Structures are given as C-alpha cells and as structure tokens.
Amino acid sequence: MIILRIGSLALISLILSLSVSGGTRIDPAGIAGxxxxxxxxxxxxxxxxxxxxxxxxxxxxxxxxxxxxxxxxxxxxxxxxxxxxxxxxxxxxxxxxxxxxxxxxxxxxxxxxxxxxxxxxxxxxxxxxxxxxxxxxxxxxxxxxxxxxxxxxxxxxxxxxxxxxxxxxxxxxxxxxxxxxxxxxxxxxxxxxxxxxxxxxxxxxxxxxxxxxxxxxxxxxxxxxxxxxxxxRKSPPFPERVLSPPKVKNGSLIIIGGGPMPRMVVNKFIQLAGGDEASIVVLPTAVPDSMVPRSSAIADTFKKFGPKEVTVLPGRKINEVDSEKYLNVLKRATGIWFGGGRQWNFVDAYHDTKALKLMHQVLDKGGVIMGSSAGASIQAEYLVRGNPLGNRDMMADGYEKGLGFLKGVAIDQHFAERNRFKDLSSVIETFPQLLGIGIDEGTALIVKGPVGLVQGKGQVHFYDRKKINKPDTKDYESVGRGGRYQLVQRKVLNTGKITPNKEKKE
CATH class of the missing domain: 3.40.50.880 (Class I glutamine amidotransferase (GATase) domain)
Known part of the structure; x- marks a missing residue:
C-alpha cells in the first residue's frame, strides 16, 4: 500500500490539492454548444x-x-x-x-x-x-x-x-x-x-x-x-444552525453599499493595505466582458493614492484564475478590490479554487479586502441576490454561498435607495441564525475584529431576528456615520449621525 508510506503532512497536502483543483469542480460555463x-x-x-x-x-x-x-x-x-x-x-x-x-x-x-x-x-x-x-x-x-x-x-x-x-x-x-x-x-x-x-x-x-x-x-x-x-443537497446543511461569530481575526474588511465611494474610504483602503508599500489587486470579475475596461478604471483611482503596485485580474475561467501568473499576484497582495456587477460571477470564478484560499490569506496576513455593490454582498458567508436568472431573488438554490470573508452574515446593498428593507427581512426570517446587514449607497462598513465602523453619507442597517418581540415592530437597527456596531454581540455601540429614515412606504 503505497499511500501508507506517504508522510502525514504530504498526505494532507495531497488531499487539499485534490479538493481545490480536482475533477469534481463544476465548470460554470456549461456545455460547449x-x-x-x-x-x-x-x-x-x-x-x-x-x-x-x-x-x-x-x-x-x-x-x-x-x-x-x-x-x-x-x-x-x-x-x-x-x-x-x-x-x-x-x-x-x-x-x-x-x-x-x-x-x-x-x-x-x-x-x-x-x-x-x-x-x-x-x-x-x-x-x-x-x-x-x-x-x-x-x-x-x-x-x-x-x-x-x-x-x-x-x-x-x-x-x-x-x-x-x-x-x-x-x-x-x-x-x-x-x-x-x-x-x-x-x-x-x-x-x-x-x-x-x-x-x-x-x-x-x-x-x-x-x-x-x-x-x-x-x-x-x-x-x-x-x-x-x-x-x-448532498452536502451538510447550509447555513449551519450555529454559525461562526462574525469577526475578522486579522486584517480588515471595507464593505460599501454601492454608489459613489467616499474619498476617505479609498484612502483608508490604501493605508490598511500598507500605504506606499501596498500591493493592490483589482477584480472586475462581476461585470460582462464588454464592461471590464470601464470597471478597471478604478485601478487608476487607486494609483493616485500612491500604492507600490495595482494589478487588474479580469479572468474568470479556472485556467486563468488558478494560473501561476494570477496566483503569484495574489500571493503578493495586501489589498483586494471586488467591483460591482452580478455577484454570481464571483462565485463562478472563484469557487473551489486556489485563488480563493490566497484571498483569505490576505486577511490572515493583516491585509484588507474592499468591495462595493456585488463586491459587498460576496464578502458574506450567506450570499443574497445570487440567482443568475435575475437579482430579485434574495435566496437562490445553488448560489447561497458567498466567499465567506465575514462569517455568520448576509449583506445587501443599494439598501435604502432601492427600498430593500423587507427583502432582507425575508432572509432573516428564513435563517434567523444570520445577522443581516443592509448598506446604503455611498456608505461603508469598516470591520476590524468584531466591530464595524460606519463611514459615508448614509446608514448601515443591522437585522437580528432574536430582538424582534412584536410582529409590527421595526426589525432592524440603524447606525450612521461615525457609529459602531458590535457584530458578535449584535449590539449598537454608538448610533453615529442618523439621517431621516429613508425607508419608503408601500
């Protein structure tokens, strides 16, 4: 039995390699014709x-x-x-x-x-x-x-x-x-x-x-x-009944609700990534090919803040995403940007890849991951609006798993502007173990450890099903600019500057 002669570390490495790049990975492109x-x-x-x-x-x-x-x-x-x-x-x-x-x-x-x-x-x-x-x-x-x-x-x-x-x-x-x-x-x-x-x-x-x-x-x-x-359906239940606590052990997340990006947030992103030593990776993966050049223009914005390098990786296919060229860039990365578009494209590109493991390692090394719109939702453990047939379905069979940078949460964006309050309620009613996070446009939630800091012009809305005592009561808490929220304890630490409630009447 040859396998018995393989050292334990080598065997573990072999198993991990097979689980990432083996023949069981589903090709999202479907059939050729x-x-x-x-x-x-x-x-x-x-x-x-x-x-x-x-x-x-x-x-x-x-x-x-x-x-x-x-x-x-x-x-x-x-x-x-x-x-x-x-x-x-x-x-x-x-x-x-x-x-x-x-x-x-x-x-x-x-x-x-x-x-x-x-x-x-x-x-x-x-x-x-x-x-x-x-x-x-x-x-x-x-x-x-x-x-x-x-x-x-x-x-x-x-x-x-x-x-x-x-x-x-x-x-x-x-x-x-x-x-x-x-x-x-x-x-x-x-x-x-x-x-x-x-x-x-x-x-x-x-x-x-x-x-x-x-x-x-x-x-x-x-x-x-x-x-x-x-x-x-043949895998363990997802999401699990008891979830890992929503905190970033190392590094930081910047989660933006779409719309205009506050300049101070971009500056914070570059600083957290290492300032003039930062190695930034831009992922315009969520948009159609025709929009990649325009989406990649964000790279020029980042360059103005003086990082060491900014690299755009537009590839979606496994032979690109897990190529030696892409993996080497991700190994150097200290900051990653996930752009807007359709979040299911991120799942198609990065599920079961070596690249995804390296993205998590950026956080492990103390780096930062930032994303807006689709790039916000994909950071969660539970993915909302993931249906390839349209983004109105909050829960979509087959596309419920985000990239999992922030455990135990579901994140929605363009929140107050598109009146998505009840949409996120439906997710939390189905999966009360999740913490729901709805982020307004032009607004960022900056997460370090178990605490999220709100920056920008709008608010971030937190849904904790355990706090709902009456059917007619508001099922979320809002935090404005400068406010902080304890994600693990599900508790408002500081409400910040609250603007008038933007929730529209039916």
Missing part, C-alpha cells in the same frame, strides 16, 4: 428551433443510429423538414469526414448501444467542443444524462415512456412531458415545446424537494445553478 431534446421522435417545435439555431449556412447531418422501420420513418420526416441535410450512418466510411464539416447533427434511432459507441468516438467528442448543435427525440434523450455519456451533466432525463427512475444524490431530474422540448445552450435551459418539463431537486436533510415547471411562458432555468443546488 447546444442540445435540443424532445420527448417524442417527431416534434415540430424542436426541429424548427434546431434549423433556426443552425443558421442559413448550416451543414446539417442526419445521423442514423439504427435501421428499424421506426427510425427510417423518422429519418424521412427530417429529410422533408431539412432537404439540404446529409444522411449518414454510424458505420459509414465517410461518417467522420462529414462530421468534421458539420455544425449540426440530428440523431435518429433509439439504439442505446450505438449511442454509447457514438459518444465514445473522439470524432464526436471533438464535434461537441466546436460549439455545435445536437438534436434528438424520444427515449434516446434519456441516454444524454447516462453516466456513460454524461453529455447533459449531472442529469437524469425521463421521457413519458419511462415510469420512474432512482433519483441519485447530486443529480437533477428532468421529466419531459408529452409534447415538450428542451433547449440547453451553454448553461441556459428553456422550454420550446407545447408540453411541460418538470425539473426536480431531490429532498435533503435540510431542504424539501423542489420542482421547477418549465414551459413556453416560464423564465427558464440555469444549468449551473441546478448543478450547484444538487451538490448542496
């Missing part, structure tokens, strides 16, 4: 969508997986709908060369053995990597979620011909109703058929079974969120 899957072999909506996405200059193959009479009928129907498509068989000599030229393939037949053979072919795997389109219908689509193919990741797919299936931990169940058709493009899932698709997340020790009904009028679903949610 598009799948169009219909519950029946013949589905007009599915075929029309297939042709539309393939485009006018498409090179379409109809790939015959078996020679049954039913498959031949289906093949003829497809030829009628796609007269320019080429028909090939799996064993044809020219199959692989045709596949290299094609950008869309519709699979005909229901032979699972031949489907398995197809998915094992390097030529087909290469085809899938080219952002291509694959269509299929009938019971064959169940094989897209089989462990042997795993084309549709972490999925059980059920058609009307199959009564039931064992719902495994960590898997998402897709029940395709009669007349239904599903489009999976990268990570986006939508229904285009006349029937309904029921997506099921399995019951766990802490969460009830959840069903999502997809049809033409629904907003769709997100593959990555569903996969994260399925994994969460």
């Amino acid at each position: 598009t799948f169009i899957l219909s519950s029946e072999e013949k589905n007009k909506d599915a075929i029309e969508e297939f042709v539309k996405i393939a485009g006018k200059e498409a090179k379409i193959l109809i790939l015959n997986l078996d020679a049954t009479a039913k498959a031949n009928d289906q093949k003829q129907d497809l030829i009628d709908e796609m007269p320019d498509a080429k028909v090939v068989g799996l064993t044809d000599d020219h199959f692989k060369s045709e596949l290299k030229e094609a950008n869309a393939v519709w699979l005909v037949g229901q032979n699972p053995k031949n489907f398995k053979t197809l998915t094992e072919l390097e030529a087909f795997r290469s085809f899938l990597k080219r952002s291509t389109i694959v269509g299929a219908g009938g019971q064959l689509i169940e094989a897209f979620g089989s462990p042997s193919s795993d084309l549709f990741p972490d999925a059980h797919i059920l058609t009307g011909d199959t009564e039931s299936i064992k719902h495994e931990d960590g898997k998402v169940l897709y029940k395709m109703g009669n007349g239904s058709a599903l489009v999976l493009s990268n990570r986006s899932i939508r229904s285009i058929g006349q029937g309904e698709i029921i997506v099921t997340l399995k019951q766990s020790t802490s969460k009830a079974e959840k069903k999502i009904h997809l049809n033409k009028s629904s907003r769709g679903a997100d593959l990555t969120a569903l996969r994260f949610a399925a994994v969460d």
